[in-house]
Structures are given as structure tokens and as C-alpha cells.
Amino acid sequence: MTAAPLALADARAELAALCARGLDWHADLARMVPDAALARRAAVLVLFGVLDAVPAQAGGPVARDLDVLLLRRAATLGSHPGQIAFPGGRLEASDASPTAAALREAVEETGLEPDGLEPLGELPEMPLRVSNHLVTPVTAWWTRPSQVAAVDHRETVEVFRVPVADLLDPGNRASTAHVFGERTVRSPAFTVGGRLIWGFTAIVLSRMFDELGWAVPWDQAKVVEP
Numbered sequence: 001m002t003a004a005p006l007a008l009a010d011a012r013a014e015l016a017a018l019c020a021r022g023l024d025w026h027a028d029l030a031r032m033v034p035d036a037a038l039a040r041r042a043a044v045l046v047l048f049g050v051l052d053a054v055p056a057q058a059g060g061p062v063a064r065d066l067d068v069l070l071l072r073r074a075a076t077l078g079s080h081p082g083q084i085a086f087p088g089g090r091l092e093a094s095d096a097s098p099t100a101a102a103l104r105e106a107v108e109e110t111g112l113e114p115d116g117l118e119p120l121g122e123l124p125e126m127p128l129r130v131s132n133h134l135v136t137p138v139t140a141w142w143t144r145p146s147q148v149a150a151v152d153h154r155e156t157v158e159v160f161r162v163p164v165a166d167l168l169d170p171g172n173r174a175s176t177a178h179v180f181g182e183r184t185v186r187s188p189a190f191t192v193g194g195r196l197i198w199g200f201t202a203i204v205l206s207r208m209f210d211e212l213g214w215a216v217p218w219d220q221a222k223v224v225e226p
Helices: 008-021 098-110 164-168 199-212
Strands: 040-049 067-073 088-090 117-122 126-128 133-142 156-163 173-180 183-192 195-197
Touching: 008 040, 008 117, 008 133, 008 199, 040 098, 040 199, 067 098, 067 164, 088 098, 088 133, 098 117, 098 133, 098 156, 126 199, 133 199, 156 164, 156 183, 164 183, 164 199, 183 199, 195 199
Parallel strands: 040 133
Antiparallel strands: 040 067, 040 088, 067 156, 117 133, 126 133, 173 183, 183 195
16 A cells, blocks of 8 residues: 655655754765865755645655755856755855855745745755765745746856655656776756756755655666756
């Protein structure tokens, strides 16, 4: 018998519990920053909730209306051009915490109203070697919907929601392969709605889904090109 999908209230509670206990990102040594003391700090907002009234196409272990907010970076940016990402950016001196930084950046990039969000907690920093950053994912819950859109098209070209159930669909999961010296490292990826989610964003989502017990077995031998 298939278990009933996780209710939204239960999903929120499990996300909060994950932030409280933390996790190990299992970062490959090839992805570690050379010197953590010299790495720049950044934070991203991993925002879950019912972001619109359109349900997921897939069924699965979570409610079909549970979404996560993502954006596409402008192709002209110097780092991670054209990639799908979470809202976020570098910590500034005025930011009291990674949570404050993630919320500030999300407002600047998407125009969302921060009063409509409930921060659930911060996950451990994750290394991002390619740009020499240590990034704190800040998990939050959407409590009161507000309009979102790409505010500055020099940085962001689109803002959109992705149903979590569609991300968990084994048919939408794959791997990317990257060469580091003499090694080839595979990383998780998602292909949903004609979009490829890979790199840092896919790693964060995949590890969270694993730790939450939401992941469904998928073919990790299936490789897509970023």
C-alpha cells in the first residue's frame, strides 16, 4: 500500500526539524574551498510553501501543491551565468545574520514581501569552490503569498516556482558529470518543465530530500549535459 502524501503542515514541521538537527552535505573534496578563512560568505533562501494554485503533475510522498521558489540568473553574469538558483547573495556588513542576508537578497531579486515568510532555520554552510564561497541555505515557509518577479534583469531573468512532487519524480531526476583533474565527479540534477536544475542548487535540494526521507529511488546512471 502506498503511503498518503505528506500534509503541508507536516512538511513544514519536518523542514524546521531538519534545520534544528542539521546535516552533512557530503561535499566531495574536489568541491571544497581551498581556504575556508579566505572564502566569501553568502546565503540563499530556500523558500517552500504553496506559491500558486497549480498542482504538480506528479504524485509522490509530498502534497502536490508544495512548491519551492527558484530563479534563473542572467547569462551575462560573471559567476554561474544562466543557471537556475535560489534567491540569495553575499553577506554584507549590515546583515545581522545569514537569514537577514538571504531575506534582503530575495526581496531585491524577486520583490517578495518578507513579512509573508516564516524563517525555519539555517542549514550548515556548504562550500562552493568555483566562486570561493561558503553558502548558508536558509530554509523558510511561505505564510502569505505576495507577487514575485525578476526585479533587475541584469541579474535575474525569471522567477518561478517548482512543485516539489515534480522534483521528486524519478523520471525528472538525473546526474551531471564534471571533470576535476583526473577525476570525474557526478552530481544530482533535475529536469522539470523544460528546465535543468544542476550544480549547487540541485545538490542542496537533493541532500535535503534525502535527509527528509522524501526522496524516491532514481536512476543515478542517467547523465545530462548542463
